[in-house]
Amino acid sequence: MDHAWFSESRFGMFVHWGLYSLAARHEWVKNREQMTDEHYQRYFDHFDPDLYDPAEWARLAKQAGMRYVVLTTKHHDGFCLWDSAQTDYKVTRTPWGKDLIAPYVEALRAEGLKVGFYHSLIDWHHPEFPVDSLHPQREDEEFKAAAKGRDISKYADYLHAQVRELLTDYGQIDYLFFDFSYAGRTGYWGGKGADDWRSPELMDMVRELQPGIIVNDRLGIPGDFVTPEQYQPAAPMTIDGQEVPWEACQTLNGSWGYDRDNLDYKTPDLLVRMLIDSVAKGGNLLLNVGPDGRGQIDPRARQSLADIGDWMRLNSRSIYGAGPSGFTAPPDCRYTQRGNRLYLHVFGWPFRHLHLPGLGGRVKYAQFLHDASEIRTRVIDPSQTAQNTAIGALTPDTLTLDLPVQRPDVVVPVIELFLND
Ligand code: GLC
Numbered sequence: 001m002d003h004a005w006f007s008e009s010r011f012g013m014f015v016h017w018g019l020y021s022l023a024a025r026h027e028w029v030k031n032r033e034q035m036t037d038e039h040y041q042r043y044f045d046h047f048d049p050d051l052y053d054p055a056e057w058a059r060l061a062k063q064a065g066m067r068y069v070v071l072t073t074k075h076h077d078g079f080c081l082w083d084s085a086q087t088d089y090k091v092t093r094t095p096w097g098k099d100l101i102a103p104y105v106e107a108l109r110a111e112g113l114k115v116g117f118y119h120s121l122i123d124w125h126h127p128e129f130p131v132d133s134l135h136p137q138r139e140d141e142e143f144k145a146a147a148k149g150r151d152i153s154k155y156a157d158y159l160h161a162q163v164r165e166l167l168t169d170y171g172q173i174d175y176l177f178f179d180f181s182y183a184g185r186t187g188y189w190g191g192k193g194a195d196d197w198r199s200p201e202l203m204d205m206v207r208e209l210q211p212g213i214i215v216n217d218r219l220g221i222p223g224d225f226v227t228p229e230q231y232q233p234a235a236p237m238t239i240d241g242q243e244v245p246w247e248a249c250q251t252l253n254g255s256w257g258y259d260r261d262n263l264d265y266k267t268p269d270l271l272v273r274m275l276i277d278s279v280a281k282g283g284n285l286l287l288n289v290g291p292d293g294r295g296q297i298d299p300r301a302r303q304s305l306a307d308i309g310d311w312m313r314l315n316s317r318s319i320y321g322a323g324p325s326g327f328t329a330p331p332d333c334r335y336t337q338r339g340n341r342l343y344l345h346v347f348g349w350p351f352r353h354l355h356l357p358g359l360g361g362r363v364k365y366a367q368f369l370h371d372a373s374e375i376r377t378r379v380i381d382p383s384q385t386a387q388n389t390a391i392g393a394l395t396p397d398t399l400t401l402d403l404p405v406q407r408p409d410v411v412v413p414v415i416e417l418f419l420n421d
């Protein structure tokens with residue numbers, strides 16, 4: 001299948017939104033506080049997101065330079081954001097009373113964004129989902145005794161039927177993120193994986209319903225891309241020595257769901273560097289926002305998106321359609337490359353010069369990307385470097401850039417190098 005749009009886009013928005021947004025203390029709140037269904041019901045009974053405006057979400061994503069959006073149709077708590085025929089544990093039974101998915105899909109399409117769904121394999125509400133080490137009632141002996149006869153195959157039927165609804169009722173869906181498999185992982189008893197979800201059969205159904213869709217790798221069987229979570233890989237990711245498409249999913253503050261009192265926000269320059277770092281290693285960045293209980297993306301997240309957008313407005317040429325370069329970047333820098341344009345991202349601003357090994361005689365022209373101002377370059381005669389200890393030993397294939405001492409006022413300055421054909 002042609003998934004070229006995915007790697008060309010490089011940057012997407014993750015949206016975690018559901019009942020936990022009302023608790024406002026992490027999307028795993030039901031697990032962490034070992035809440036019963038009865039207790040958790042308060043969020044269902046008060047779910048009334050009067051400020052839900054997916055057109056606004058789409059605008060914010062687009063202005064940040066994101067090209068696709070991925071929304072939690074159901075998270076681990078089992079609550080469904082659409083009018084599923086399989087359950088009453090869904091948005092249409094809350095005070096809000098209306099499907100949230102159709103307006104979301106329409107809003108993305110109107111902005112020309114690709115449409116993504118996240119869907120949890122784990123379900124802490126379904127009556128046939130066995131109690132395991134991740135379940136909120138994992139320490140409730142009475143509950144566990146009553147749950148003894150639970151049959152995961154019945155849950156798998158439900159899972160398949162719901163995925164079928166999602167991939168049938170909303171037109172073309174471009175992207176699907178299943179979450180997650182933990183069979184056989186140390187530290188988890190009762191962990192679940194491909195056998196429990198009947199993953200090959202589920203994957204076949206997904207591809208039959210949506211032939212163009214790109215699917216992640218958390219079904220316990222290989223998918224179309226790899227999903228490092230809350231870390232940046234050290235190098236391009238490979239499977240059996242082959243480079244594979246990957247996407248780092250990252251948070252603004254460590255939490256996916258709205259987390260009111262968590263102030264651990266990443267700075268705009270860290271976020272921009274994470275995006276660049278992903279592209280430099282052949283990956284995407286899926287950056288998360290957690291709308292609040294009224295459906296709004298809160299001011300802190302909006303500010304982060306706006307700051308990234310300011311950088312992207314001037315520098316996205318180094319991101320879209322770009323990937324790793326065969327050249328080795330100098331310390332504290334990252335290269336990305338698209339055809340014969342090489343982009344040097346300067347994370348740590350040097351004093352006056354940057355020396356680029358391997359680029360002597362290879363570059364026609366160099367400029368800052370943000371303002372198209374020329375950067376003068378030269379290849380220093382190596383026979384002179386012995387006397388010139390400030391420059392040190394340079395090889396004849398090193399290109400030297402003459403830079404201003406002051407870093408330009410850009411979060412991460414980018415230098416665009418036009419390579420000889
Ligand atoms: C994890 C978490 C979850 C989050 C997801 C995003 O697997 O369980 O809360 O949705 O990662 O990748």
